[in-house]
Amino acid sequence: MTIRLIIVDDDPLVRAGLTFMLGGADDIEIVGEGADGGEVPDLVARCAPDVVLMDIRMPAVDGLTATERLRRTSGAPEVLVLTTFHADEQVVRALRAGAAGFVLKDTPPAEIVTAVRRVAAGDPVLSPAVTRQLMTHVAGGGTEPGFPPGDGAARRRRSAADRLTVLGEREREVALAVGHGRSNAEIAAGLYMSVPTVKAHVSRVLAKLDLNNRVQIALLVHDAGLAGEE
Numbered sequence: 001m002t003i004r005l006i007i008v009d010d011d012p013l014v015r016a017g018l019t020f021m022l023g024g025a026d027d028i029e030i031v032g033e034g035a036d037g038g039e040v041p042d043l044v045a046r047c048a049p050d051v052v053l054m055d056i057r058m059p060a061v062d063g064l065t066a067t068e069r070l071r072r073t074s075g076a077p078e079v080l081v082l083t084t085f086h087a088d089e090q091v092v093r094a095l096r097a098g099a100a101g102f103v104l105k106d107t108p109p110a111e112i113v114t115a116v117r118r119v120a121a122g123d124p125v126l127s128p129a130v131t132r133q134l135m136t137h138v139a140g141g142g143t144e145p146g147f148p149p150g151d152g153a154a155r156r157r158r159s160a161a162d163r164l165t166v167l168g169e170r171e172r173e174v175a176l177a178v179g180h181g182r183s184n185a186e187i188a189a190g191l192y193m194s195v196p197t198v199k200a201h202v203s204r205v206l207a208k209l210d211l212n213n214r215v216q217i218a219l220l221v222h223d224a225g226l227a228g229e230e
Helices: 012-023 039-047 063-071 089-097 109-118 130-139 150-163 167-179 184-191 195-207 215-222
Strands: 001-007 028-034 051-055 077-084 100-103
Touching: 001 012, 001 039, 001 109, 012 028, 012 063, 012 109, 012 167, 028 039, 028 089, 028 109, 039 051, 039 063, 039 167, 051 063, 051 109, 063 077, 063 089, 077 109, 089 100, 089 215, 100 109, 150 215, 167 184, 167 195, 167 215
Parallel strands: 001 028, 001 051, 051 077, 077 100
Antiparallel strands: none
């Protein structure tokens, strides 16, 4: 299956480099390009992409705002965020909004191609090490929109814990394992179940919690203060 890809970055040289790099893959077709997040809705409507590779920092409508708007729409494509930082507040917010992961702009070309393929297949692009780094950033961060200064972490924890109460016992165990950045195969081995069963549990967790992907499960588990549980 050919992966239909849109590239959105305000730097024409970056767009040209990404187009050259990704266009050489047999299973990836560049179906559109944009220079600003404000162009994304029209590009998606016209080009019907499977994945949007989007810069997080753009002058008019940034990648964060564009991701939040896009992921609220029905049948939205996956979003892979381009950034120059491993873990800053904008990356965390983009992941909360439903981005499937992020790649650094200096990532080797072959790894960016792999990241696009993984996102198109429904797998988040966050290694366990990067997940831990993001979780540490969230834990040490300040306030977020909707939370008063000094009260953000406590209110976020209570809200997240309340949301997780809808899960059954096995669903909760799978959610905690996802929160540790474990793959389906690792979860299956640790919980003595098959990989298809793990996938089914993950799908139910996403549906019950009204989340878009595994990254959001990991963030919710951390918000609830359960990232240290096994």
